[in-house]
Amino acid sequence: MRIIVTDEVSAEGLALLTQEPRIQLDVKLGLSKEQLLEILGEYDVIITRSGTSVDRDVLDAGKRLKIVARAGVGIDNVDVDYASSKGVIVINAPFGNTNSAAEHALALLMTFCRKITIANASLKSGEWKRAPFTGYELRGKVAGVIGLGKVGGRVATRLKAFECEVLACDPYVSVKRAHDLGVKLVSHDEIYKNCDIITLHIPLNDETRDMISAREFGLMKSGVIVINAARGGIINEQALLDNLNSGKVLGGGVDVWSEEPPKSDLLRQLIGHERLVVTPHLGANTHEAQINVAVDVSREIVNYLDDQPMESAVNIPRFDMALMDQMRPFLNLMNVICEIGVQLLDNNVDKVSFGYSGSIAHYDCTPLTVTGLSSLLNRVVDQDVNMVNATLIADQMGIVVEENKSTSCDAFSNVITLIIEGGGKKRTVSGTLFEGAPRIVRLRDFSIDFSPEEHMLLLHYIDLPGMIGRIGTIMGTHDINIASMNLGRREKKGEAMVILSLDSAVPLQVVEEIRTATDASFIKPLHLKSVSCSRGRGL
Known part of the structure; x- marks a missing residue:
């Protein structure tokens, strides 16, 4: 099997493939689309991150292509439907950055609550002020976790460790799963009405786009803290800005945006808001996560070679x-x-x-x-x-x-x-x-x-x-x-x-x-x- 790697992927994570005698691995970074189309017909697998667009032209050029492997969670750069029509398996690494994403959500929350960024900037500028940076404790707060999957479950566990009461909403998990995590399953509206902190850990799709908008903010407690380290577009950004300006939302942290990189005036206002801690989509950006996602896609490719079930193929039905x-x-x-x-x-x-x-x-x-x-x-x-x-x-x-x-x-x-x-x-x-x-x-x-x-x-x-x-x-x-x-x-x-x-x-x-x-x-x-x-x- 011949594999081409077209984006920067952890060499340590690809070791499983380089050590496999049945595989020839070629790393070719910085190819133009024309160069890629010219050589892709020689390969059975393409491994990418977000820098390579695997569109119809690329899929048509891959005459031998059996797998498109995305070393990360998002597959926005892959035409999954067209790949499916050609019998090409599309795999990603949905769990390699699980811990990284969970920790980043907590980092945003703690940074806001203890005013780390503004206190840091103040001290570095030569000031010595303490009173303006009085923070908020997590202990005793009611935290709402929307999405109790791999990331949400870890966030819930960590919030419990901070002595929060944790409510969760996820129609796709069992009561037993929630019980094992020590959280209570409730409806979306109960999350909005009762929680001091709301953190999102769900995918972006037609069902979740603009899921939290003016109506949902209207149900929330005054002074709520909102964290989004999941996907941009789940929270209506205009509604978020309006409620930050009105004071209904005390503040929070955002790592993901409906437009990346952000260019609109709305997003510039959100990013510049004094009560919002912001980062440029860093949830998966840890050294460990980059290795993990490469290991995960490598393991799936070997599973394919061994005729074993593929657990992370996005266009193959799979068991839990x-x-x-x-x-x-x-x-x-x-x-x-x-x-x-x-x-x-x-x-x-x-x-x-x-x-x-x-x-x-x-x-x-x-x-x-x-x-x-x-x-x-x-x-x-x-x-x-x-x-x-x-x-x-x-x-x-x-x-x-x-x-x-x-x-x-x-x-x-x-x-x-x-x-x-x-x-x-x-x-x-x-x-x-x-x-x-x-x-x-x-x-x-x-x-x-x-x-x-x-x-x-x-x-x-x-x-x-x-x-x-x-x-x-x-x-x-x-x-x-x-x-x-x-x-x-x-x-x-x-x-x-x-x-x-x-x-x-x-x-x-x-x-x-x-x-x-x-x-x-x-x-x-x-x-x-x-x-x-x-x-x-x-x-």
């Missing part, structure tokens, strides 16, 4: 990171199930249904569904299909995709079921995990139980005496070793399903010989690449 270790085996199980299912259907695929039964149904199963869909489509289309473009390609092909969930499961704690329909035929495969390894428990309407192997042979025939012997004799004649055999049947001397696990592939002439000898109604050799690959990785 806390669940990734538990879910990783299910991704492997899904690949195995889909490899079996697609080989059993000889017609074009019209509909695919993914079923989740048991405790797994309590969670978001979208990543499993998209993983399965990409595994299926890679067998039936010429282009490269991955978790980024699988849903789009299925839609273009007219394939109906369904997802069904049930928390009840009779025999197993978790079962994944795939149903593929096409040409009037239907194929069903169900699997579970046994001690972390995939196990198939149903094929069509036969209950069966076997561990999938790289080479297998599936056949249906009428269960009569001597059939197993015939199969074994033919295999032995052709020097094909049977590692194991599993039988499923509905009734004595009825139709039986046999699964043979083999040490090597079965030639087609041998398949036909067995078909004739057993009068098989269905026979199919299976090759499961995912089984051999996962064993090569030691899973």
Whole structure:
């Protein structure tokens, strides 16, 4: 894999890539767009910060491009939608600067409360004044944290250490998460009405843009302190200036702006306001954070090479990171199930249904569904299909995709079921995990139980005496070793399903010989690449 680095990224953080023998890393800084377009076709991955615009022209020039890696949180410089349409994975490093951002928010708060900046300027100018710089303690204050994710959670913990009462608002976190942090979950309006300090830790999107405007300031207590180290545009800047001027807002700290660098007269007035501590978007600017974000994107690239789930891909559905270790085996199980299912259907695929039964149904199963869909489509289309473009390609092909969930499961704690329909035929495969390894428990309407192997042979025939012997004799004649055999049947001397696990592939002439000898109604050799690959990785 060839990787190009086009912006200044911590060399220490890229060490994981420079030490990887499968990777050739080229650092080429200061390229013009024309120079980048000329050479990008040679690379599989581009690593940037904010200095390189990865637009349509760049994505079109990257003929081999598989990953765009942004060593930082924001992806404003990447055309994510167009990258997704081309099957290019976009990754960022949303957690590498978590601690840095949390500490910066607290630094803004403490700096304002203890009047550090103006006291510092006064003393350096030769003055010795104390009374004008009387500050405010945090102890006993009610602090409101809007957004209780990685950064907000750390800020809440630190505010608790300062003996603040902490209220939090975040519709996407559980009551347990808030309880673990020692904070109380409340509504947005309760934050505005009851808090002495309000600090923001949420992304900027259509839902949050201008989220705090004239109405919200109207609900706030007089003398409130406001901190924004999240994203510019969440607070309406005109409303903030108006309430600073009126005295409703005592003051605060701002690190982020709707326009960076700021140019408008409004922003100049805000930045120059005597009761506002301001910084030029420094939340992630620590030596440790710069190393961390480079390490994070490097690790994701190695995960891609190793066919492991990518936790920070912005255009791939993903599980909560806390669940990734538990879910990783299910991704492997899904690949195995889909490899079996697609080989059993000889017609074009019209509909695919993914079923989740048991405790797994309590969670978001979208990543499993998209993983399965990409595994299926890679067998039936010429282009490269991955978790980024699988849903789009299925839609273009007219394939109906369904997802069904049930928390009840009779025999197993978790079962994944795939149903593929096409040409009037239907194929069903169900699997579970046994001690972390995939196990198939149903094929069509036969209950069966076997561990999938790289080479297998599936056949249906009428269960009569001597059939197993015939199969074994033919295999032995052709020097094909049977590692194991599993039988499923509905009734004595009825139709039986046999699964043979083999040490090597079965030639087609041998398949036909067995078909004739057993009068098989269905026979199919299976090759499961995912089984051999996962064993090569030691899973």
